[in-house]
Amino acid sequence: MAHFEKKRGKASPEVSTASLPDIIFMLLFFFMMVTVMRDAELKVDVNTPEATELTKLEKKSLVNYIFIGRPKLNYRDTYGTKPRMQLGDKFSTVADIPLFLEKHKATLPENQRQGITSSLKIDGSVTMGIVADVKTALRKANQLKVNYSAGKRVD
Amino acid sequence: MGKTNTRDRMKNEVNAGSMADIAFLLLIFFLVTTTIAEDKGVLVRLPPWSNEPPENLKMNTRNVYSVLVNADDQLLVRGENMRVENLKEATKLFIRNPRKESDKAEDPTKAIISLKNDRGTKYKTFLTVYNELKAAYTDLRNDESERRFGKLYEYCSRAQRDEIKKILPVVISEAEPTSFGDEG
Known part of the structure; x- marks a missing residue:
């Protein structure tokens, strides 16, 4: 039993999602750069x-x-x-x-x-x-x- | 026990898992609001401006296909009423002249389409008519390239296109508009 517990403690249980926002932000910035806003307001x-x-x-x-x-x-x-x-x-x-x-x-x-x-x-x-x-x-x-x-x- | 508890709480970080959702929301907002402006239209080459009045070329009337549009958006083609729907086929018939009739173009290279409108003509009508005339030429060019090279005009090589352009030049001349109708 003790053996099992030790192993579970060592393994990191989840993939870190901390970098996910960065990836999405990168996508966001890409789209913001690529899309050209209409420079003149239509009157x-x-x-x-x-x-x-x-x-x-x-x-x-x-x-x-x-x-x-x-x-x-x-x-x-x-x-x-x-x-x-x-x-x-x-x-x-x-x-x-x-x-x-x-x-x-x-x-x-x-x-x-x-x-x-x-x-x-x-x-x-x-x-x-x-x-x-x-x-x-x-x-x-x-x-x-x-x-x-x-x-x-x-x- | 109490002390360790507070330390544990302080170690806790703000959950960053929802950051992705927020960023996604922003991303989707941008995707939805930005319309990728597709800029398409009917490409036209205007004739150069010259101050001298154009010399009066003696043109064989059989080669001139006059299209007049009045301020009420009605069509007069070679002195006769016509509906816009029939304009394309009639123009093709005039240019090609498959039965060698004496009142239609001698040869596609000699055919001239003369388009004249009024200052009161609606722009929409003008563009529709222009589009039909252009479509007539596009159809003829497609037929010709299909016959010669077995493919549509737009897929032809430059040399092949030039060859077809030589037999079927697009000549649509726009006259100065008349000013009978109301503007506005």
């Missing part, structure tokens, strides 16, 4: 239409975003309900596009600049007038690669 309602001929935008750093839609409820008092354009985090006009593009261009090395794509996130209910104006501004600024953001349509 306009954007509900993109659906399409089938979609191309995926590969390099995030080469993409600049232009949002067009009606101002969200809490901005309607100041900005009205007509469709507006948002560049970065503020309401803008077509005249601000060249500077916006130039600022984005300046962050990239020269050999990558021809790959810059403008992602147009436009609400489906917006009329083409403002879209045409933006397109003209993009053409004048020689930003010709454009991606009309759209969701996948399932037939």
Whole structure:
């Protein structure tokens, strides 16, 4: 009997779980690093239409975003309900596009600049007038690669 | 006895077993709240801007497929009403012209799709129409690559793609929009 008791005393009964939190924290930090938070708060309602001929935008750093839609409820008092354009985090006009593009261009090395794509996130209910104006501004600024953001349509 | 008891109690550590649960909770929270933003869309190459008005090219009307969208989101294709659902097939027929009709494109390389909309057209309609036109070309390219190389266009090598691009170039020209309809 005494023999048995001695053996049981020596063996450590459980695997230590003390390092488990560290492992989970590591996972947590990994996800926190990897997921990119949306850098700009959306001030306009954007509900993109659906399409089938979609191309995926590969390099995030080469993409600049232009949002067009009606101002969200809490901005309607100041900005009205007509469709507006948002560049970065503020309401803008077509005249601000060249500077916006130039600022984005300046962050990239020269050999990558021809790959810059403008992602147009436009609400489906917006009329083409403002879209045409933006397109003209993009053409004048020689930003010709454009991606009309759209969701996948399932037939 | 009492003394040893207190010492035992002091030796006791805070149970760290629940730390994992807390971390898991955080992890799951992050997993749920972060939406991996899938950025997809219809890729378009805009024509370069030039201040001079475009020279009036004499184009054979049989090669031009004009698609007009008005402010009420109605479609007028070559002077006739059409539903969006039929646009793709009609466009394919125009480009391919399998029966060599005299009112359709002489050759796929000469076909030009001209898209014109109004400033009052809904963006959704515009994109749907554009998507159908692009889909028509995608279908034709797939057919062609299937026939030549036995696989879909997107799986072809660069050289094979270039070959197909040469026979089936995507020419969708967008005209300046008219301004008859209401904006807003």
